[in-house]
Amino acid sequence: MNGRIDLTQAEAINDLISGKDQGVTKVAMQALRGGVRKLIEPLKEDLIQIIGQIEVNIDYPEYYDVATVTEEELLPKTKEWLTKINELLSKSQSGKLMRExxxxxxxxxxxxxxxxxxxxxxxxxxxxxxxxxxxxxxxxxxxxxxxxxxxxxxxxxxxxxxxxxxxxxxxxxxxxxxxxxxxxxxxxxxxxxxxxxxxxxxxxxxxxxxxxxxxxxxxxxxxxxxxxxxxxxxxxxxxxxxxxxxxxxxxxSFALNEPTLANERHIALLKQAKEYMMKAIETLEMGLEVDLATIDMQSAYDCIIDILGEKGKKDLLDELFSRFCLGK
Ligand SMILES: Nc1nc2c(ncn2[C@@H]2O[C@H](COP(=O)(O)OP(=O)(O)OP(=O)(O)O)[C@@H](O)[C@H]2O)c(=O)[nH]1
Ligand SMILES: [Mg+2]
Incomplete structure (x- = not known):
């Protein structure tokens, strides 16, 4: 609550206390050192960039110097994001096997x-x-x-x-x-x-x-x-x-030496985020309006920050305002 540790670190303390064997302890120690945040933060950052680009076009069409983003530009970025999330999920499945x-x-x-x-x-x-x-x-x-x-x-x-x-x-x-x-x-x-x-x-x-x-x-x-x-x-x-x-x-067994997600809640949220992003990609591929895809991207973003326990603290718009210097 005071921002000293995030939710994933608090969960790690719980895992550490209730952990039955060395494997669990090892994974929990990594999470306690901020391992989960390190994995999730880049996904969050990339998503802010992608959504930011679209939002600028929608909300500030009068900013002529901001190039209009097209689905051709967005698709590779969204797919790259999906690949990253898939890699993390497959590593995490290994982590879960090792743990449970x-x-x-x-x-x-x-x-x-x-x-x-x-x-x-x-x-x-x-x-x-x-x-x-x-x-x-x-x-x-x-x-x-x-x-x-x-x-x-x-x-x-x-x-x-x-x-x-x-x-x-x-x-x-x-x-x-x-x-x-x-x-x-x-x-x-x-x-x-x-x-x-x-x-x-x-x-x-x-x-x-x-x-x-x-x-x-x-x-x-x-x-x-x-x-x-x-x-x-x-x-x-x-x-x-x-x-x-x-x-x-x-x-x-590398899963024990490399930081991965082992917590059921994190993995479930990551899977949800992946589903939303797949829907967004589908929208883009169908050639529909780019801003339609942002609805699903925002849901994906909500899942990602929910992992860190940041949901409700600062919403996406605050995040965009603070970075893109808009409306000032
Ligand atoms: N020679 C030999 N007999 C074995 C070996 N392992 C099990 N048996 C014998 O095979 C018989 C059946 O063993 P179980 O372990 O009960 O077999 P199961 O597959 O669990 O059988 P069900 O519960 O009826 O499905 C017993 O008489 C065991 O002593 C082995 O390595 N060598
Ligand atoms: Mg038997």
């Missing part, structure tokens, strides 16, 4: 060893393991910290055709978890040849972020691809899987 953990869903037909894998990764007997097909009927969850990332693990009911009412509900939950996952581990059983159920699951997940993993490496009977990731959940031999996950997310 990767929602990792273990999928497979019954008895392939999904619950055994969950237990091996968590290093505790959390889920029930038996040789009866359909043992797991509900989602079982846990967190595991790998050297550079955290997994939010979810063990699911084995997917198969069944008449059992309870098991059916469990399988629906498995499928829902699959749709919400950041990463899917498709677990196959190396001690048997693949069945139709396995092929169906591979087909179902082919467009998702997934790792196909063969369990029961201690008892291989099936023909396996030469580059297959093989583990034995029962014997806690799961290093190949851990290495594969680490390699997959290596490119995201």
């Amino acid at each position: 953990g990767i929602k990792t869903v273990i999928l497979g037909k019954p008895n392939v060893g999904k619950s055994s894998l969950l237990n091996a990764l968590l290093e505790e007997d959390k889920a029930i393991v038996t040789d009866i097909e359909g043992t797991t009927r509900d989602l079982v969850e846990g967190y595991v910290r790998l050297p550079s990332i955290t997994l939010h693990l979810i063990d699911t009911a084995g997917i198969r055709e069944t008449e059992d009412v309870v098991e059916k509900i469990g399988i629906d939950k498995s499928k829902q978890a699959m749709n919400e996952a950041d990463l899917i581990i498709v677990l196959l059983d190396a001690s048997r040849e693949l069945s139709n159920e396995d092929y169906e699951l591979l087909e179902l997940t082919k467009d998702k972020v997934r790792l196909v993993v063969y369990n029961k490496s201690d008892d291989v009977k099936a023909e396996l691809p030469s580059d297959a990731i093989m583990i034995s959940a029962r014997q806690n031999e799961i290093e190949p899987l851990i290495d594969a996950i680490e390699a997959m997310y290596e490119k995201h």
